[in-house]
Amino acid sequence: MSSSSSANTPSATRAANGGAGGVQSLERAFDLLERMADAGGEVGLSELSASSGLPLPTIHRLMRTLVSCGYVRQQPNRRYALGPRLIRLGESASRLLGTWARPYLAELVEATGETANMALLDGDEVVYVAQVPSRHSMRMFTEVGRRVLPHSTGVGKALLADVPADEVRALLARTGMPAATEKTITDPDAFVAELERIRAAGYAVDDSEQEIGVRCLAVTVPDSPTAAAISISGPAGRVTEAAQERIIPVLRDIARQLSVALARPA
Template identity: 35%
Template sequence: MERENMVKSVSRALDIITLVSLKKGGLGVTEIANQIDINKSSVYRILSTLVQYGYIEQDSETGRYKLGYKFLEISSKLLESIDLRAEARPYLQELENLTNEVIHLVVYDQGEVVYIEKLEGNETLRMHSKVGKRAPMHCTSVGKAILAYLPTNVVVDILERKGMPMHTDKTISTKEELLQELVQIRKNGYAMDLEENEYGITCIAVPIFDHLGKVIAAASISGPTMRMTDERLSHLKSQMISMGNRISKRLGFESRIS
């Protein structure tokens, strides 16, 4: 019976926390009691305990209760512990199973992308990419997916420092043309590499955002151009955007790409 009462108290405390979190200006004891059908004395006792531990605080002027800074402390620890590769892997595997193509996960570092995950798929495809290898941003779908969400001055600085070497005759080689494409990528929510990095290989990529809304990574599907037809790419776009959204959400980002 004691255990049952304890579980009930915890359940009520969580209900109160949820209720308080929904009201920016906080709630009073009576309002809480009315909304979750608990008597005021019980609500007050639970609130007092939550205040004691920092999960709830009381506004000294209004007397209303609102979320305490303890939640901020806990959430920051959670965010610090999030492992991008581990969080993304189930979604990358899902995409690999669906397409049988090569799947990449990269992070942005010092004006380049670094491959941190590569799933090979079941189809035969020879690519230069491998985990730990760096690649340019201007001619890869993952690089362009990240560039599109960086400030323009940062993009220009990267292009000026790294240059825009031609990897194939389809590589975008002027800053103006690339900046125009980045605008389109932001509108579409995905980026393409149409044999711009390697001949015979077409890629589609989406950006991945952290809890602050900052672009930190990108994921892509790569396949031979003969398999990556316009029809197939059109079908893959929505799946890629959905995957990018889901990974970003796991990192604490409120989705804005659709």
């Protein structure tokens, strides 16, 4: 989302539609929080006024309330930053995200026969937030809550494909690129080139890069409130290139369905 438009956040859209019976000041407060997040977490009042179209006195009043609640803090330079109380809310919401995704992952398992996963990009790592296992006796297990480096996983590569190359290189410099298997990509230039191919194709493949004999196909969840990807994983003997042609459209369809579900008001 861009912070330059006054009607590009869910709360702004609701306000434009008359609030649907909601409390306008509450909708405006959440709209400002979303704009702050889009701007990198720290903004000035004039920037918020320009992007939201709200007058400065209104924004100042809302920000004072958010500061007093701990959801925003004022920096020494007089700019405003997202506050620490949002961390607890975000962590709880991330856990619930996996719960909401499970019915869609179950549908993915039903359609493909393979284990389905959902993962988020959390800082420099990928964290698995949901899984529905395959019914096959030979199947893949990834513990929910497990954290891995993104360069050797399908979900990680799918998520990083949407990140600018300079940011990807900075991440790789921080984490290193340890080889999980002999097929793991360990060269930054080769990895950036792989991400270009993923962007063009619209999906990522982990071909024994995290675990020998295991193939994983992954796509991002479009317009997710936080960067998220879903995947299927299974033995390379089942997740063949021929099976891939059948599975990728299913993955994309489930990702679109999940995107709609996450955007839908409760």
